[in-house]
Amino acid sequence: MSRKLVLAACAAIVATAALAPVAIADENNPVIVHRQGIYKIVAGHMGGLKSILLLKNGATENLSWHAEGIVDAFKHMGNAYPVGSDIGETKAKAVIWSDRAKFDEAGKKAFGAALALVDTAKAGNIEQSTNAFKALGGTCKACHDDFRKD
Numbered sequence: 001m002s003r004k005l006v007l008a009a010c011a012a013i014v015a016t017a018a019l020a021p022v023a024i025a026d027e028n029n030p031v032i033v034h035r036q037g038i039y040k041i042v043a044g045h046m047g048g049l050k051s052i053l054l055l056k057n058g059a060t061e062n063l064s065w066h067a068e069g070i071v072d073a074f075k076h077m078g079n080a081y082p083v084g085s086d087i088g089e090t091k092a093k094a095v096i097w098s099d100r101a102k103f104d105e106a107g108k109k110a111f112g113a114a115l116a117l118v119d120t121a122k123a124g125n126i127e128q129s130t131n132a133f134k135a136l137g138g139t140c141k142a143c144h145d146d147f148r149k150d
């Protein structure tokens, strides 16, 4: 591509970016975007697990991949709820920051449940994996009930 064409292409990209309604522009807190993105990934893995275990759609060899994906995503969260990240497009309840110990405990339970699922999945035990999957889902719900706005 000639230099002129490259410049023209760049200009086109800039123009498009300026005109396109960018969804993320509404969200000015990257910490919130980060944690919501991680939860979406986790939920995607849960969908895969549900399909394999409860809907019995086969692909049992993918169980541990999904389970490890959840553990990995949780590990990557880091400090996803710093003070001040209640400002923006978030469903996080204020109680997260006023009762941090309880919130952290709910997080640890979910992480532990995900680790347990990795173990049963790696062992190839479908029945135990189904139970571990349900237990993990219960920890998601428990935290949402207490700490996420509807």
Ligand code: HEC
Pocket: 032, 035, 036, 037, 039, 040, 042, 043, 046, 070, 089, 090, 091, 092, 093, 103, 104, 106, 107, 108, 110, 136, 137, 139, 140, 141, 143, 144, 147, 148
């Ligand atoms: C320790 C508490 C906690 C645990 C455990 C937890 N969540 Fe959440 N989740 C939240 C909070 C708080 C939000 C809202 C975050 C925000 O809007 O800033 C959320 C948001 C979400 C969202 C919406 C993300 C978006 O697009 O805005 C999904 C989906 C989700 N969680 C799925 C899950 C699943 C699946 C699990 C279990 C495997 C799980 N969560 C475990 C607290 C938790």
